[in-house]
Amino acid sequence: MRIFILLLYFCDKFYLFSMRSIRPKALSRPHSVGTAVLRVGLSSAAASCGKAGGRHLRGIGIMATAHRHTGTGGMAGKCRVGSETDGVPVDHATLAMAVTIRRAKREDLPTLEWYGLHTPHREIIADAYRLQERGDGAMLLADVNGFPVGQICIDFLRKRPSGRATLWALRVFQPFRGLGLGVILVHAAERIVISRGVAVAELGVDRDNAEVLPFYERLGYEHCGRERGQFLYRTPEGKPIRVAIDQWLLCKKLPAKGEPDGGSGLRLAAE
Incomplete structure (x- = not known):
């Protein structure tokens, strides 16, 4: 019995010593x-x-x-x-x-899938970047410590005949929502539109996503129509996805180049 008690004692001491040795030093x-x-x-x-x-x-x-x-x-x-x-x-x-608003680079494209959340949209992300490369669009990112926590895209081609630029694909990574990044990205996109001499910024809001309307209305956007249609993209596995479009169109008249825009006064990192 005495030997058994001694064994228990030394086993307990060894356990405490082991736990102390692996405990974080902090x-x-x-x-x-x-x-x-x-x-x-x-x-x-x-x-x-x-x-x-x-x-x-x-x-x-x-x-x-x-x-x-x-x-x-x-x-x-x-x-x-x-x-x-x-x-x-x-x-x-x-x-x-520190948040840097900058244009997307090719090496950002995999990270913009946000750990698989937007992997099915890889083709859409790549198309937006190609539009920027051709000079017919822009892809702006909110960069925190090298990670793109927010994004907004601009299409100068689609509504060019009507003198409008389309803002689309505004998104903010979940942990960074509610901090004002959406407003910062919209203002940055508007500055790009102004610099191109386009008078009106336009965006679409899905009719089943009406809760975001007050956000854009606070930024000065007004209802200017409705758009229906569809678009097609393919997943990385090659599966075609057809998406129906039923949106409210919101428009904002922008100041001419050189006039005060009343926004945040931000400049892109490259400017």
Whole structure:
């Protein structure tokens, strides 16, 4: 019996030593895996805050936060994160990110499939890029740390006879929605349209997607018609997909080139 008790004692000591040796060094006591990962992020954010708080980075500074928990001074004024030492639970963080609005490059095309979410639309993405290469369109991206978290396309060819440019394929990656990136992308696209001397920007909203109408109306777009039809594309496997179109058309009269546009005053990274 005494030998058995001794064996249990040494096995327990060995287990504790093993667990201590594999525990992340960032933790001083046991935590859940989620908290451990978050704490590493908080430590990094705190370090960067001390070095770069308030510094203007290239692109557009936006706030991405789990709880939109910033003080009146914003991130630069109060760069504070919870920690174990001050008694604040480590359950959220506020991160300041630099966003660059730029034209798409060929190497962006695979990433624009967003981890398989838009892989079936590979042909559509490639067609939009080819339109840009020919000078008949533009494909603008919101770039965060090298990843395209948002996109908007412009087609100068389709409505050229009527003096309009078509804005289409506006999308923002799910974790970055609700932060104003959609507005930034629309304004950037409008600047491109203005630079080409086109007087009107037009876009379509599917009639079963009426909840987005107020977004465009706030940006100055007005109802200007209805469009029905269909288009065809093929998946990477070669399967043809036919999509019916039933849209409201929204239009916005843009200022002439050189006039104030009343937008965000953004410039593309290449400008």
